[in-house]
Amino acid sequence: MKLEHLKLDKRQSTPLSLQIFQSIKHMITDQQIGYLQQLPDVNELAKHLEVTDKDVLDAYNRLVSENFLHSEKDHYFVNFVHFSSDFYIKPSKLYDIIKQLGLTPSIKTIKRKVTTLPFQLQIDNHLKQNESFIHLKRIYFGNDIPLALMDTYLPYNDFNEIEQRIVDEKPLYEIIFTETKRLVTSGKRLMTVTNLSREDAKILNAQRDVASYQVISSTYDQHHKLIDISRSISTMNQYFEVDFNEEDISKIIKNHFFYI
DSSP states (O other): OOGGGOOOOTTSSSOHHHHHHHHHHHHHHTTSSOTTOBOOOHHHHHHHHTOOHHHHHHHHHHHHHTTSEEEETTEEEEOEEEEETHHHHSOOOHHHHHHHTTOOEEEEEEEEEEEEOOGGGOOOTTOOTTOEEEEEEEEEEETTEEEEEEEEEEEHHHHTTTGGGOOTTSOHHHHHHHHHOOOOOEEEEEEEEEEOOHHHHHHTTOOTTOEEEEEEEEEEOTTSOEEEEEEEEEETTOEEEEEOOHHHHHHHHHHSSEEO
């Protein structure tokens, strides 16, 4: 955050804490301050603006209450995320989304096994009962901060020969395309809200039972053949802003779920 961009007019009758709140809010929504960027400490900003610590703290607390910031051990970080409608209605990869936020993405696989698909993920009517899947549980990081946890299920008969070539250094769909020439071209995504389990909260460094986003999705290749079914979760720290036009909204309303 460039402190020189934050201006106050002490001649105004508007309280200083409200001016600070409005200035920082504008800088966040104008994307002058990026997602997860740390704001100056309260006393540092107070000295720069020549105001009291209370003025800054009141402004920060209001930004927290409106979910533009979140606090960790008296430090304040930006929650604001701006997405285009493409995230909802076109194929989108979590790895690429993290890059679009201005963060350095990385992935860590913490579980890999062959199993059947959990009941709550059986969203494709064409799946055979008791079909085997390769289950990958992966953490997605941005600047080494855990942002999302994803359980991905790949049909075993289609991907067992390349399973060992799925490595943390590359996004999953990139590996699948390189190895099989199968390209993600369509799918569907259902977004809901859930509470983090004890295990997931520990992985994401969050409180247990805190509200989180849950996205259940399926993807298909250019031959309309299933590539994967996945469940991803992330904490609800983020404040989302998305631009939709009328055509985008009509697609979402018509189909009752988010296309990707």
